[in-house]
Amino acid sequence: MSIKLSLERIRLLASHLPPYSRPTVHVAGTNGKGSVTCILSSIFLASGLTVGRFNTPHLVSVQDSILVNEQSISLEEYTLSRAAIESADREHGTEVTSFEMLTLVALQVFEKLRVDVVVVEVGMGGRLDATNYIPDESILLSALTTVDLDHQSFLGNTVELIAKEKASIARKNRPFVLGIQKYATVENVVRSVVEQTGAHFIATQSAQRRAWDDTIDGPLPPTFSLDADSFRPPPPQPITFTSSVFPNSLYALLYLNGSHQVENLSLVLTIICTLISHPSCASRMPSGFSERVLENIKTGIRSATWRGRLSFHRLTVSSPNPRAITVLVDGAHNRASSETLASYVSNLVTMLDGNPNVRILRLSYILALSHSPPKTPKDTLSPLFASRSSTRLLIRTKVAAIRFTSPEGMPWVKSVLPSKIAATVRESVSGVGLWVASDEGKIQGQLESALEWAIAEGTEREDGVQELVIVAGSLYLVADFYRLLAKQEANPV
Incomplete structure (x- = not known):
């Protein structure tokens, strides 16, 4: 079985399964979408929400793709859910691909557990990716990280064509948040797709790196060393972010490595601000969401970890x-x-x-x-x-x-x-x-x-x-x- 981009099979099979209704943040992009889903989930979890997260490809085992409160689901839970979907697939002759099957398993698990919010990473592209079958009414917002050349044989040979495919996860009357881009032409393409869809375009507001401040951040960590017996990691990145949604400027420490993670964090914080302030989102978030996030957001940022990325x-x-x-x-x-x-x-x-x-x-x-x-x-x-x-x-x-x-x-x-x-x-x-x-x-x-x-x-x-x-x-x-x-x-x- 190979890659077959289409929504026909998964929509047909999903129609024979319990309907999916969890409030969902849908994230596409070439690079950074995994990090964005990771930080976002960490903030949600720190704020007291139960969180489902779906990322691919898996690392060690296939159930690593499906997380609840940042823990992989058990093999038993995965096996039971998959068996039920495989039975429906055989009964209705839908012949879904392995990725479509995995997507349905993840969403059915999240539905069964009635998690408060789900964060879903697009597998490839967007328009025809299996995750894009999620019903409009479940989507809180869509987001797009950095767009660059990759998977050209499926998505197109230019960043503009790839951006168009990825932006096509936009949903009518829902916010669409565009992350910071390497290529200026991406924004025009994305704006056009979002406007044609009837979604609400939102540009990411940048977080800023700042100097270490002992009064805010505590003592500066020890000097970096690669020595395996006395390893000392690079220091976390101090950042600040200002938004009308926050009563005061946010000062936080980002422990994910790499300066590019500040751009990913910028997208995450813009998503958080949108969830708090946009009418279509705020009404669907759990009671007290704004207050809980504002109180715990620094902890969520600090706690975010992402295996296999620096x-x-x-x-x-x-x-x-x-x-x-x-x-x-x-x-x-x-x-x-x-x-x-x-x-x-x-x-x-x-x-x-x-x-x-x-x-x-x-x-x-x-x-x-x-x-x-x-x-x-x-x-x-x-x-x-x-x-x-x-x-x-x-x-x-x-x-x-x-x-x-x-x-x-x-x-x-x-x-x-x-x-x-x-x-x-x-x-x-x-x-x-x-x-x-x-x-x-x-x-x-x-x-x-x-x-x-x-x-x-x-x-x-x-x-x-x-x-x-x-x-x-x-x-x-x-x-x-x-x-x-x-x-x-x-x-x-």
Whole structure:
């Protein structure tokens, strides 16, 4: 079964299931939609609401896509709900796709539990995405994060065509909030679609980064360090946001890594303001919603976490000698997200460069990519190896090219051959160490072998030397990393 964008099958099958009625925020976009749904859900939860959240693709297991109060539903709950929908699918011959099935499972679970609010991430595009079958009366508002080139074979070869597809989740008489955009032409396209639909266009208001303030934020955290035994993360980002909805300017700390998350937070805060102030939303939110959100919004922002997106982890590599390393995991899978990852790594280098006790950084990339024409390995990977300025820090870069495990229920998803990744690396940058896994044979063990190769240079701790392993290129590779991490946590080395 492959990707078949259509709403006919899912609408037909949904007509034979209990109707969906939960108040829903629907979020589309090329990059950032997962982070937006994550922060938004965290704010709702901190404000005392019961929250359903649907994100794809899943990481470790398929039920990870369906969260209630930020916890994955149980395998039992998932299995029971899926069995009922599969039975209806067989009875009515609708032959829904695996993503359509997963979407229906998620929404039926949220309906059964009568959650206060649901936050749904579009799978691909918008107009024909399975999540767009949600009835108009359930949609609180629609939102669109950054639009960029990705999935061109399904959505169009320009950002304008892609924006049109994604903006088509707009609903009549409902707000549509447009996030901050990289391309100026996107807003005109989106405005046109929203106006034709009869929705209410709202532009995102920007949150601003500010200086750390001890009186507001507390003491500044310790200096950043990559040392696995005494890891100290980069400090959170202090932000401020002003809106007529808030009685005073909002001062908060954002713990999600990357400057791009401030733009995602800007969209979230504009969504919150719209839910409070727009008549079509305010009347459908739980009693006391405004007061509860205003009281707890800082906690919700601070508590937001999003695995696999610029996430730091500690992992012990057992061979040749057991040694703990710091790993940065990111599902960067297209050019725009690779540029974001590269920018963040450059910021880390700048922070280390300011530490006189650090003289060498060993930087090892472990990369795998999904085969997704017309996108090429060069499209995705070339931003990762752009030159970094450093006044004194010596950076030693290595790259391992591997494959990932095929995700459950998605047999059409294939890895780019490691040899093709390696060819792209050689073309993009010179003077790096390179390790290339087999194009054929077993995928199992490739990640472990790459990790062992990545740290082989430093068998012992050295003064003035720090190292970072970056696992990136596909969320499916990130999933393999989390399986390895879970296995290690269950059976420590």
